[in-house]
Amino acid sequence: MEYGLDKRSNGLKTFNTTFIIVWLLIACFPFIWTFWGSFKVRADFFSRADWWYAISAFNTLLETGGQFTSKAYSEAWTEGEFWKASRNTIIVTVFVVSISLFLGTLGAYALSRSTERYAFWILIAALIFRAMPHITLVSGYLFPFFELQIWGILPTTIVVLVAINQPFTLWLLYSFFKTVPKELDESALIDGCSYFQAFRYIIMPVMWPGVITAGLFSLMLAYNDFTVTALLLNQENHTMVPKIQSYLGTNQHEGNLMWAVSAVVSATAPLFMLVMFFQRQVISGLTTGAVKG
Amino acid sequence: MPNKTFFWFFLPTGLAMILFIGLPIISTGIQSFYAQHDQVVKEVKKCDPFGCTVSIVVDQEATSILRDEKPLGKFNGFGTYIDRNHLAIEQISDFWKETDSFGEFINQVTNLPFYKALLFTLTYCLFVTPNVLLLGFIIALSLNAISRKIRGPLIFGTILPMIVTPLVGSLVLFWMIDAEGIIGANLQLMMEDPYLSLKSSRTLTWITIIIYGIWHHSPFAFVVFYAALQTVPQEPVEAAIIDGASRYQRIRHIVLPHIYPVVTFVALISLMDNFRVFEPIIGFSAEGSAQSLSWLIYDNLVNEEVILFGSAAATSMMTIIGIAILLAPVLIRTWKEFRTAR
Numbered sequence: 001m002e003y004g005l006d007k008r009s010n011g012l013k014t015f016n017t018t019f020i021i022v023w024l025l026i027a028c029f030p031f032i033w034t035f036w037g038s039f040k041v042r043a044d045f046f047s048r049a050d051w052w053y054a055i056s057a058f059n060t061l062l063e064t065g066g067q068f069t070s071k072a073y074s075e076a077w078t079e080g081e082f083w084k085a086s087r088n089t090i091i092v093t094v095f096v097v098s099i100s101l102f103l104g105t106l107g108a109y110a111l112s113r114s115t116e117r118y119a120f121w122i123l124i125a126a127l128i129f130r131a132m133p134h135i136t137l138v139s140g141y142l143f144p145f146f147e148l149q150i151w152g153i154l155p156t157t158i159v160v161l162v163a164i165n166q167p168f169t170l171w172l173l174y175s176f177f178k179t180v181p182k183e184l185d186e187s188a189l190i191d192g193c194s195y196f197q198a199f200r201y202i203i204m205p206v207m208w209p210g211v212i213t214a215g216l217f218s219l220m221l222a223y224n225d226f227t228v229t230a231l232l233l234n235q236e237n238h239t240m241v242p243k244i245q246s247y248l249g250t251n252q253h254e255g256n257l258m259w260a261v262s263a264v265v266s267a268t269a270p271l272f273m274l275v276m277f278f279q280r281q282v283i284s285g286l287t288t289g290a291v292k293g
Numbered sequence: 294m295p296n297k298t299f300f301w302f303f304l305p306t307g308l309a310m311i312l313f314i315g316l317p318i319i320s321t322g323i324q325s326f327y328a329q330h331d332q333v334v335k336e337v338k339k340c341d342p343f344g345c346t347v348s349i350v351v352d353q354e355a356t357s358i359l360r361d362e363k364p365l366g367k368f369n370g371f372g373t374y375i376d377r378n379h380l381a382i383e384q385i386s387d388f389w390k391e392t393d394s395f396g397e398f399i400n401q402v403t404n405l406p407f408y409k410a411l412l413f414t415l416t417y418c419l420f421v422t423p424n425v426l427l428l429g430f431i432i433a434l435s436l437n438a439i440s441r442k443i444r445g446p447l448i449f450g451t452i453l454p455m456i457v458t459p460l461v462g463s464l465v466l467f468w469m470i471d472a473e474g475i476i477g478a479n480l481q482l483m484m485e486d487p488y489l490s491l492k493s494s495r496t497l498t499w500i501t502i503i504i505y506g507i508w509h510h511s512p513f514a515f516v517v518f519y520a521a522l523q524t525v526p527q528e529p530v531e532a533a534i535i536d537g538a539s540r541y542q543r544i545r546h547i548v549l550p551h552i553y554p555v556v557t558f559v560a561l562i563s564l565m566d567n568f569r570v571f572e573p574i575i576g577f578s579a580e581g582s583a584q585s586l587s588w589l590i591y592d593n594l595v596n597e598e599v600i601l602f603g604s605a606a607a608t609s610m611m612t613i614i615g616i617a618i619l620l621a622p623v624l625i626r627t628w629k630e631f632r633t634a635r
Contacts, residue, residue: 110302140317163313
């Protein structure tokens, strides 16, 4: 909004800049601090004596002889079996993203091209499903899954995450499909294509931006999920986020806090890179539903 | 699109949603009417030279047979809903009779697990949602005034709190705010109170979690508002400037009405998300002083001895009812709009 007429006073400009700087500090500093602290020993990052140790690295120098140490990382990835957790996360994420995009594009295309009343009601139902807290669904899954003996394994979790993800994916892709003119597939139908052919060869090639956005959101859901993965997977199959929680320790067994710190950094870094790369898509995804709705 | 084609296109996703969202809700409903079996006890007569004693012991074999036969538990009707851990009808009527003042009565009631959790959940929603809207809007306005060239990285920095999972976000903050972290330690120095810590007071814990909530959700509001601001038409704004409208008046009378539908959308989404607050409680290890409805369900499901399916299911059903009440106004409005559009 650079209006020619809109003259901003210098005071307002300074205020605005200060506000943005303060906000960015609040938003980003915790991550920078955790990244910095993950290369220290526990006595420094969680110092009982003096918080300045986290910067001066007093104990890190004593214990390891250097200002920085990657001990927490190497231990968490080997001893803490974080490699296994990240492998599981990769498996879950890849399958969830590809399956939910496959199901979602088919369903959303049908919804966007249907003029019947039930299409509207299906969208409303999806909105209600979207509002369900995941934990209430999990409380519905646990008992049947125990009985069917499919609890604890990755495929079950993948299917569940795909299903939980569908309402949002449907809404998102629905609004993207709506922007593709109907005439495009209608002319293909007249030329003798089947609906599936029109979908596959005419519509999908122009839908890539939407598909990427929807894929990113499925990815973030699968990657970030805690409720479903913590309760539906056994120890062996835990993904990154429940693994981080297990490092925190409980009343019964002591955890290893520095493992948790390094695991948090290891889990967050790829996500940040991805979002940096696809920032435009994330923002367009968040706004398509909103600005048009 | 013909119905038959629609059916085949929609079948996979529809099936997934029915099987793993629709059915679980029904399964939760059924489970909520059952409670885990009591242990089967038997009398054992033990005789020694000094006489016989009868003792009552748990019949492990019979208990496990019963559990295998009816894994769902015994039918309990609405029993679970009204017991002490849920609606606690009995306790409340007792409190009503026993307590002298209304304040004391409320105090007693909010100490019951379900009402305690409900109170926290509602407080969280009540404080977080409006502040998220406000902060998100201010950030959007102020970023919108910054030169276009450097906006990209600024937006990236702004949305960071939103893209990390709530557990990680709350942990990252907790490690700073805790007594051994950078902010916590400095607060202790400033207040000259070496025992000041997050866990020491209930109010402090609640405030911290609410601040976390605002920190985590504001970027979402920001992104949506920012996009909406790009669509505000320039002519009315310019006309208002010529007419001498102040900056505040312009925002109040031109920008806000234009983005009003978006505001309701953001309010709805963040209300829905805030109502399920759960991970921050684990991240801040705040179970002691802050419990939400979702946390109660989680706690039942990770119970060490026996998983309390019935109890978790009953809380789930009441949470779903809560969501339904929150959503009702929106759904009714949508339905009316749909009716008039036809």
